[in-house]
Amino acid sequence: MEQEPLNEFEQELRQALERRPAPPGLKRKIMAERGRLHTERLRSRTVIWQRLAASLALVAVVGGGVAWREREQERKGEEARRQVMIALRITGHALNTVKTQLAGHHRGDGE
Amino acid sequence: MAHEWQPDFEQLVDEHQSMVFSLAARMTGDRGLAEEVAQDVFLELDRHLRRMESPSHVCFWLRRVTMSRSTDALRRRRVRCTDLWIEIEERHGASGEEKESPLGARLEQMLATLPEPQRAALILRYQEDLTPEEIAATLDAPLATVKSQLQRGLKLLRAKAQSQLKQFVRVKR
Numbered sequence: 247m248e249q250e251p252l253n254e255f256e257q258e259l260r261q262a263l264e265r266r267p268a269p270p271g272l273k274r275k276i277m278a279e280r281g282r283l284h285t286e287r288l289r290s291r292t293v294i295w296q297r298l299a300a301s302l303a304l305v306a307v308v309g310g311g312v313a314w315r316e317r318e319q320e321r322k323g324e325e326a327r328r329q330v331m332i333a334l335r336i337t338g339h340a341l342n343t344v345k346t347q348l349a350g351h352h353r354g355d356g357e
Numbered sequence: 358m359a360h361e362w363q364p365d366f367e368q369l370v371d372e373h374q375s376m377v378f379s380l381a382a383r384m385t386g387d388r389g390l391a392e393e394v395a396q397d398v399f400l401e402l403d404r405h406l407r408r409m410e411s412p413s414h415v416c417f418w419l420r421r422v423t424m425s426r427s428t429d430a431l432r433r434r435r436v437r438c439t440d441l442w443i444e445i446e447e448r449h450g451a452s453g454e455e456k457e458s459p460l461g462a463r464l465e466q467m468l469a470t471l472p473e474p475q476r477a478a479l480i481l482r483y484q485e486d487l488t489p490e491e492i493a494a495t496l497d498a499p500l501a502t503v504k505s506q507l508q509r510g511l512k513l514l515r516a517k518a519q520s521q522l523k524q525f526v527r528v529k530r
Contacts, residue, residue: 268377
């Protein structure tokens, strides 16, 4: 006896709570907002890629500069070493000449 | 294998907008707020579309997110329960296209005065025809809690109906 009205009540409640149609403009608003968000996301993605590309270019320029500077210093160092070696060779040659001449003088004095 | 189903967003909006809007409207009691909630829910669906595995997964996800967003929106707006039925009458139920009985309208108004968890359980039970187990999964609540909310909500609603709707009581006797 207690259950019967409850079942009818539940039926009534089920009818009262049938789904209502969505407002006519809802889908249009959703699609418009979705389009706007997609464009915004695409734009921000493009900006991110542009920034990344700019950063990579900057890193390449700076890295290239550093590498060029190191190579230039190495080249200069090598050049300086070569010049020192030539100077040493010239000095050694001159010393040998002087030594030979001195040896000739000593021999002449002894005779 | 799981990703053979290709969801079409526009079609999903067409299919589910009525469900999402009705859930949000009945939870918030505010047609404008319900529209905002529905829009947010669908835009969130768009962001998560790749993770959707099947039509039933979409349906479950939409119900769950709608209930959660409605509760959040309700808390943000701090709409008092006592005002809800007035708003429903003014904004939601007063549309010319409504075809429900005056008794149904009154029941819906009374439903809006119930505590939020009981209202949520009853809406899912009687609007969406979900079982207590499905409601528990949707609301992420223990089954026993959901059963108790359904029972208490129905009891409260019935008591309100019996005291306020003489017509209903007369008819049933």
